[in-house]
Amino acid sequence: MSSQNVHRSDRAAGVLLTAACGDALGVPYEFAAPPPPGQPPRMTGGGLGDYAPGEYSDDTQMAVCIAEVAATGADLREPAALDKIAAGFVRWRIEGATDIGIQTKNVIARVRSHAQPGLGAAMTAAARALHEETGRSAGNGSLMRTGIIALAYLDDPVAMAEAARAVSELTHYDPLAAEACVLWCEGVRQAVLDATFDGVRHGLALLPAERRAQWAAWLDEAEHHPPAHFPDNGFVVTALQAAWSAIVRTPVPAEDPAASSFACDHLRDALYAAVGAGNDTDTVAAIAGALLGARWGASAVPVQWQRAVHGWERKHAADLVQLGLLTAAAIHTTITGVSPDLTSARTASGAFDPSVQEQASNEPP
Numbered sequence: 348m349s350s351q352n353v354h355r356s357d358r359a360a361g362v363l364l365t366a367a368c369g370d371a372l373g374v375p376y377e378f379a380a381p382p383p384p385g386q387p388p389r390m391t392g393g394g395l396g397d398y399a400p401g402e403y404s405d406d407t408q409m410a411v412c413i414a415e416v417a418a419t420g421a422d423l424r425e426p427a428a429l430d431k432i433a434a435g436f437v438r439w440r441i442e443g444a445t446d447i448g449i450q451t452k453n454v455i456a457r458v459r460s461h462a463q464p465g466l467g468a469a470m471t472a473a474a475r476a477l478h479e480e481t482g483r484s485a486g487n488g489s490l491m492r493t494g495i496i497a498l499a500y501l502d503d504p505v506a507m508a509e510a511a512r513a514v515s516e517l518t519h520y521d522p523l524a525a526e527a528c529v530l531w532c533e534g535v536r537q538a539v540l541d542a543t544f545d546g547v548r549h550g551l552a553l554l555p556a557e558r559r560a561q562w563a564a565w566l567d568e569a570e571h572h573p574p575a576h577f578p579d580n581g582f583v584v585t586a587l588q589a590a591w592s593a594i595v596r597t598p599v600p601a602e603d604p605a606a607s608s609f610a611c612d613h614l615r616d617a618l619y620a621a622v623g624a625g626n627d628t629d630t631v632a633a634i635a636g637a638l639l640g641a642r643w644g645a646s647a648v649p650v651q652w653q654r655a656v657h658g659w660e661r662k663h664a665a666d667l668v669q670l671g672l673l674t675a676a677a678i679h680t681t682i683t684g685v686s687p688d689l690t691s692a693r694t695a696s697g698a699f700d701p702s703v704q705e706q707a708s709n710e711p712p
C-alpha cells in the first residue's frame with residue numbers, strides 16, 4: 348500500500364473508534380455536572396445508563412448495528428439492507444439498549460411485526476406516522492449514528508447521501524435529521540479521502556437547493572460561537588452546530604515533536620470541547636468524534652482511550668476499527684473488484700422545541 352493509502356485506512360479506522368471514544372467521554376456528563384474547572388473530561392462511566400468506565404452508550408450501539416450491515420458490502424439504500432439495520436435496532440432495543448432516545452424508543456415500539464422482509468419499510472412508516480402525529484422528529488438520534496455510512500460510499504457521494512437519508516428515516520422522519528446526516532457524512536467522506544474538514548460545507552451541494560442557505564447560515568453560526576452556545580443540543584441542528592463548533596474553533600496544535608506538540612492532538616482537544624457543550628454531551632462528542640477520527644485517524648486516538656473504550660455487544664477498540672475498515676474495503680471490493688485503497692485493510696484487523704426532544708429524553712430502556 349502506498350503511504351497515502353495507509354493514511355486513508357488509518358482515517359477510515361478512526362471513524363467508529365473515535366465516535367465511540369467521544370460517546371464514552373461524554374457519558375459521565377450527560378445532563379449532569381460538567382468536569383471540575385480546569386480538568387478535562389474522563390471516561391469514568393456512570394451517567395444515565397450506569398455505565399462502566401470507558402463504556403459507550405446508545406449512540407455507538409446503534410452505529411454498530413449499521414456498521415455490521417455496512418461491513419458486509421451491502422448497499423444501504425436497498426430494502427434488504429434496511430431490513431437488516433432495522434432488525435439490528437430491534438434486537439438492540441431488546442437485548443442491548445442501556446439507554447435510548449424517546450423518538451427512537453417510540454418508533455421501535457410502534458413496529459408490530461419484526462419479520463423480515465419489510466421491517467425497514469415498516470420502521471420508516473412508523474417514524475413517519477409518529478412525525479405526522481407530533482410534528483417532532485428532528486432529534487439528534489440519527490445524526491449520532493451516521494458517520495459509518497460514509498465509509499460505505501467513499502467514491503460515490505450521491506449514493507452516500509441517499510443511504511444517509513434512508514437510514515436516518517428509519518427512525519427520524521423530519522427532513523432536518525436527514526439533511527444533517529448528509530452534511531456530516533460528506534464531512535466524514537472527504538476527511539477520510541483528503542484529511543480535511545472541508546466536506547461538511549461541500550455537503551451543502553448534496554442538499555436540495557432550497558435548503559442550502561439555511562444550513563450554511565447554521566454552519567456560520569456554529570463557527571462564531573463556542574459549543575456551549577448550543578446547549579439545547581437534543582435538536583439535530585444544534586447538536587450538529589455544537590459538534591462543528593468544537594471542531595472548527597479548537598486550535599490545531601503546532602506540529603513540533605521536540606516540544607511534544609502534535610497536530611493530531613486536535614482530535615483529543617476538540618472532543619474535550621465537544622463535551623463542554625453540556626447537556627447531551629455523549630451525543631455531541633460522538634458526532635464530533637466520527638468526523639475527528641475521519642480527519643486524524645485511529646492512530647491519533649489516545650492509547651488510554653483505546654484500551655478503555657468498549658460496549659454492546661462485547662466490542663472493543665479493535666472491533667470498532669475492524670468494522671470501519673471492513674466497511675470501507677467491502678464497498679470498494681463490490682464496486683471495483685479490487686480496492687486500490689483499502690482492500691488490504693481486510694487483513695488489518697423552526698417549529699421545533701428542542702427542550703423536549705432526544706435531549707431530556709434519553710432514559711433507561
Ligand SMILES: [Mg+2]
Nearest residue numbers: 404405406629
Ligand atoms: Mg448516548
